[in-house]
Amino acid sequence: MPPKHFFDDAVHLVDTALRSLTLTNPSLKYDADHKIIYRQHSEELESIVSIVSGGGSGHEPGFAGFVGKGFLTASAAGSIFASPSAAQVRRAIDHVPTSKGVLVITMNYTGDVLHFGMATEQAKAAGTNAQFFAIGDDVAVGRAKGGKVGRRGIAGGILVLKLCGALAELGGSLSEVYSLAQHVTSNLVSVGASLECVHVPGRANPPETHSAGIEIGMGIHNEPGNQHIEATLPELVQMMIRQLLSPEDTDRHYVHITENDQVILLINNLGGVSMLELAGIVHEVCTQLKDFGLVLVRVISGTFLTSLNGMGFSISLLKLADTGLGDGKSLVELLDFPAEAVGWAAPIQRSTWDTGMTTKTQAVAPVTKTAKQIRESTLTWGPEFASKVLRAGLTQLIAAEEEVTRLDTIVGDGDCGIGLKRGAEAVLQILSSLPTDAVASVQNIASVVEKSMDGTSGAIYSIFLSSLAHSLRELDEGPAKQVVDSKHWSIALQSSLTALNKYTPAVPGDRTLMDALVPFIDTLSSSGDIKKAAKAARDGAERTKFMQASLGRAVYVCGEGQWVGKIPDPGAWGLQEFLNGLASEF
Template sequence: MKFFINKPENVVNESIEGLLTDPKLTKLDTFPEVRVVTRKEIDTSKVAIISGGGSGHEPMHAGFVAKGMLTAAVCGDIFASPSVDAVLAAILAVSGEKGCLLVIKNYTGDRLNFGLAAEQARALGHKVETVIVGDDIALGEDTQQRGLAGTLLVHKVAGQLAEEGKSLDEVTKAAKKVAESAISIGLSLSEGQKFNNPEESRLDKSEAELGLGIHGEPGVDVIKMDEADALVKKAVDKLKEYLPDEKQDYVLLFNNLGSVTPLEMNLLVHSFDKTDISGRVKYLVGPTAMTTSLNMNGFSITLLKLDEEIEKALLEKTDTPEWRIRAYGKPSSIKSPELPKTMQFEPSENKKHQKIVENIADYLIEMEKEMNDLDEKVGDGDAGSTFAAAGKKFKKISDELPYASTAELFTTIGRVLARETGGSSGVLLSILFTKAGSSLEEDENIGKALLNGLEKMKSFGGAEKGDRTMIDAMQPAFEALSEEKSIKDAAEAARKGADETANITNTSAGRSSYLSESSLEGIPDPGAEMVARVFEKLVDIV
């Protein structure tokens, strides 16, 4: 496992320094011995909201120091509670006459250090209240419930009420109401890796963990790896045990525990939307990384019952970009404009042409894995899938194509590729075949028509022969056909051009221009290789 760090022992300090490039934030000058991040402008006439704990959960806690949320955050080492002195320093630094509220996650170290600091501050004459958050329902009600992402909802409600000038008693009462109502469950495919001691995951590829904490603790249940819908349902089923039967509006906080991609996070929300409790959700916080466990590959779901006070506080603006809340509703759509028909020509017969199209379509599908494997060496590993997708589409519409006219067939192939095939290859080939189709209306020479299409493709794509693209196989093959040579001659020319790409390591266009010479050496361009193989297949067919 590799990380973007300097030295492991400096990760927390340097991360905080990066956060402090926000001009609204500052730190106590005892940093880094005492790590306290505060707002630069503090209104001491209002209740201060302080939270904190071990680092490794970013953006929680310091990322939520902002107007309308936290006044200060106390940062410990990774997964380690900050010291009593650090918490006390935060209290003394930001508290005014109205006092402060400490929001504490329900872990032994946090309870002890924040609790003792609160007692010491009270002894010095400060008004201090505490609220302990234990929103994790994985361990059951008879066990100490851990603080998870539900802590953020306490931060937001308490922070907003403090901003409105409410008393310490009022802020504390609301914070406790949120802490007692929020319920959370986590599910992960791997634990977070520590910077100074990365380890192999305790889970194999067939396993996932349900009901885990945010400090690397094992989940309550090791479950079978499954599709997203099934995994989300397992998490939701646990939450449902704690939901009352009556209809009630909820806010849903969908949290990324570290390394789940944004693409997957939205997919997971879609999975949640299929569950039978999604209809109770009125607002969504996220989906994004808010309470992480380093780079844990997992998510947590938090639900909080809404009332008028909580809803209003959650919706009020705050200065931090880390807080994202929006209304939650069912996906909708609007009417799409009518696009030009792909099949503008009537189907017609030519058994030879149909045999070629169907056989090449089968071949593109057959070559998918082999071409993807080749593409992984020099690209993103999807060249085979792109060509296979085209093959599947042409098999599906085979009986609808205008085989009797080569011009109409080429034009239709171009239209289908434009609409159905992703990636740059599909679009470029669409340009080629569309232009070739229009050229055939004026000249019966297929090779010349394909060369015209190739020139048009070059004008859009920017690559030329010698740039390590499919052009290196296409151009010599098309030139052979334009000279009325045989398909076999064209195939040999394509093969020679494709093989030569393995020796081309310095290009000015095409995706190979982004890669180092050493990564290209000895490997043919996947597009050129596919073109050569198609021509070789044509020799067998015709």
């Protein structure tokens, strides 16, 4: 099997990852012998409470990525998914100023609690004013199963670290910082979900631990969830929110959050979700929470506490409650306090949030021309027959999507088939409403293609169809109505091809859709036979198997020798499928 990681030595990987933090944040130092990242000593640092955290590696940017001004003072790292030792944590305490006291804080996992707790007791025995706190925010493990252990610490814990770091930077005492950690945790709930387990660098591929589907309540160390389901994203989010908020689930009802409560929302990427999907998840979660009646005073999304490259995300809700610390030290103000830590991504200033929450967004309706607003022509066609012919071509194109996508995955970026299918499905939706005016019909189709298809293919089809409508209009001799025949189509298609050549240098032989389009138009013009023209398009697409790409993404694809003679150009293949489906009705 191909490698899943660029590193096969996990020890070397952890070391280099920690070293990199001193390159991206010059205020940090690295103790390589003990895998500790800490802030450089300064007079300013001596006057504030130090905060020491840490945990197993594999959760990046947690925890070393949160060391910096306004956040953590030091962090100790263990091996992947393993707690650092008490000796490491004790050494981390030695690296930080202790005159104002030290808060040792980690996530609530047995190994972390034992090692960080032991180091705290050793520091206290040596005369250091230190306090220990374990963060538990996960609701997936209820009271009955959690028992004496309590809630696990997952991504919501980063909010605890952020707020405590801000208070320490503002001069809060050790007792105040410790109390704040308790206060935030008591108003915090989180739950995660993942599509699959992760693979650890340097280890053999793990056996499949669960079947296809979604694990709700999956932890950050590859632990299974409390529920295995198959669901759409809206269904999944609804179930996760129910676990976070439902008072009826007394086993998991840790924080009473109800309608009109103000909350801070944190959506965390477990490491393997694309930014595109994460953004879609954020929208879905916010929509459902607002429907629930919650007031989202802050929405923060990103990668904060991962499970290596876990294909999942977590939702955390922090209910706003008075900290009792006075002006400038509310939960929101502490969250907004600036931090210099590479792992913290919340760049929106408080003034922007305040303005945005008081300004109502008004939707602006797009200005589009309807079929009646497009200047009428005297060129007509039979919309029922045209609809039947187009439907045959579009249906065959949609059926070919899987094959076109397979081809494009080999020689392109894999989106050609999906784009063609999306455009074809959109055009199918308007076939029943096509007017008798041939020019208006083509123009309507061009407009739909422009809106539904993106990428290079979308642009080419949109230009060609728009030009086809214009070329037909140029043939309008009016004022008497006339039916569009093969001569009209041949002239208009040739004219559209000429127009298209202004925007793309592609010609037959370049291994593009032109290898199917040009033979089709030329054969139709010379013979007037659409079946012959469609066959010429297919033959042209077949010939692309033996061509070297001159344009398009195939130019950049390696391993050309492996597919020459076997793989046709996906764009040309998709086009010939449409044209042959269309010709089947003649």
